[in-house]
Amino acid sequence: MDFLRILPRWFFPWCEKTAIGSIIQHSRWSFAIIETVHIMALAVLLGSFLIVDLRLLGYGMRRQSVAEVAKQFGPWSWRAFVVMVATGIPMYLSEAIKLSTSGPFFYKMAFLCLGVLFHLTVHRKATNSSVNVSTGLAKVAACLSLICWLAVALAGRAIAYL
Amino acid sequence: MHLVTFFQWLNETPFSVALRENDWPFPIIETFHILGLGLSVGVIIWVDLRLIGLTMRSQPVSQVVSQLEPWAIRGFVVMFLSGSLLFFAEPMKCYSTIAFRFKAVMLVLTSLNVWYFHAKVYPNVAEWDEAAVMPWRAKMVGYVSMILWFGIIIAGRWTAYL
Numbered sequence: 321m322d323f324l325r326i327l328p329r330w331f332f333p334w335c336e337k338t339a340i341g342s343i344i345q346h347s348r349w350s351f352a353i354i355e356t357v358h359i360m361a362l363a364v365l366l367g368s369f370l371i372v373d374l375r376l377l378g379y380g381m382r383r384q385s386v387a388e389v390a391k392q393f394g395p396w397s398w399r400a401f402v403v404m405v406a407t408g409i410p411m412y413l414s415e416a417i418k419l420s421t422s423g424p425f426f427y428k429m430a431f432l433c434l435g436v437l438f439h440l441t442v443h444r445k446a447t448n449s450s451v452n453v454s455t456g457l458a459k460v461a462a463c464l465s466l467i468c469w470l471a472v473a474l475a476g477r478a479i480a481y482l
Numbered sequence: 483m484h485l486v487t488f489f490q491w492l493n494e495t496p497f498s499v500a501l502r503e504n505d506w507p508f509p510i511i512e513t514f515h516i517l518g519l520g521l522s523v524g525v526i527i528w529v530d531l532r533l534i535g536l537t538m539r540s541q542p543v544s545q546v547v548s549q550l551e552p553w554a555i556r557g558f559v560v561m562f563l564s565g566s567l568l569f570f571a572e573p574m575k576c577y578s579t580i581a582f583r584f585k586a587v588m589l590v591l592t593s594l595n596v597w598y599f600h601a602k603v604y605p606n607v608a609e610w611d612e613a614a615v616m617p618w619r620a621k622m623v624g625y626v627s628m629i630l631w632f633g634i635i636i637a638g639r640w641t642a643y644l
Contacts, residue, residue: 356639359519360632366517367524374553381549384541392538393528470517477513 321427324420332416341413351414358407362473365400368393369469376446376462386458390447424482428475435468489573501571508571515564521557523631525550533624535616542611543620547604576641585637592630599623 324332335341344350374380375389384392412419419425438461446461492498501507531537532546569576576582603619610617616624 352640352643356636359516359639360635362516363519363523363631363635364527365524366520367527370520370524370553371528371550380553383545383549396537473517474513477509477516481509 322421322423323426323429327420332420335413335416338413340410341416344410344414351411354407354410358404358411361400361403361407365397365404366469366473368397368400369465372397372447373462373466376458378459386447419479422479422482424475424478428472428479431468431471431475435465435472438464438468486577489577492570492573498570498573501567508568511564511567511571514560515568518557518560518564519635522554522561523557523635525557526554527628527631529554530624530627533616533620533627535621543616544607544611547607579641581637581640581643585634585641588630588634588637592627592634595623595626595630 336345344354371380372386372390372393375382375384375386381389442457443461443465446455446458501511528537529547529550532539532541532543538546603617603623610620
């Protein structure tokens with residue numbers, strides 16, 4: 321499955337012709353630099369998510385309630401996510417045509433949407449409780465959340481190989 | 483024996499050749515290395531930010547360190563194992579890449595930073611555990627750690643490009 325089968329054909333060349341897309345395509349180091357920032361934001365994002373999800377599973381930061389841990393790391397997760405999108409879009413624009421036939425890229429976006437939706441609904445509910453004990457729902461939410469984001473990262477890595 | 487002679491020998495061992503020339507080992511190991519970033523650097527930067535005094539100020543330093551450091555250590559074990567294997571796959575390429583040499587030097591410096599923190603700074607944490615302003619040595623360890631880890635990520639990324 322790939323985006324070429326879903327989106328209109330003209331979309332991809334249009335992306336590459338945008339100012340941002342063309343600048344990155346023609347500059348030797350832009351892509352590498354943007355990708356490096358993308359990776360640094362990934363470290364911050366994965367770290368924050370891991371800490372919250374580990375807490376949901378009952379590990380680490382146990383003296384605070386799940387809600388308190390989530391409240392502390394939430395804003396940073398969100399900022400790191402914004403940086404990842406802000407660096408991801410320029411990278412996409414610079415190689416939209418190549419990515420239109422990429423299976424891994426399609427699945428990365430699919431898991432990304434799934435992860436965000438899941439995060440804003442079930443996960444948010446699980447982190448709202450001010451109890452110190454993790455419940456069944458909390459554990460499921462944590463596992464699914466971790467799986468989603470790991471799938472995004474794995475698919476992202478696979479883009480270069482497949 | 484010179485270091486380069488050792489790396490040349492390593493480069494020709496059957497294990498190294500196998501890692502290099504088979505399709506899947508390298509990408510799989512590299513994926514662990516990239517995902518491990520979240521558990522290692524992604525977690526330790528929160529300890530660093532606490533040492534600097536920028537986050538989790540309501541939490542005593544000793545609590546943040548004792549709760550998060552074990553997880554960061556597990557992450558670093560993953561990074562060390564996967565990183566060693568990646569190095570074994572192409573020792574000569576790593577040896578002759580400037581970016582990788584920077585990375586190696588910075589890794590040694592982070593080890594020194596960690597040693598310094600636990601030997602000279604953390605032992606008297608009871609005196610500044612809940613201080614409003616962190617002692618300058620603690621802040622320094624935090625800043626040095628963050629700068630080094632982001633430098634390591636950048637150098638790691640550029641090892642692939644140069």
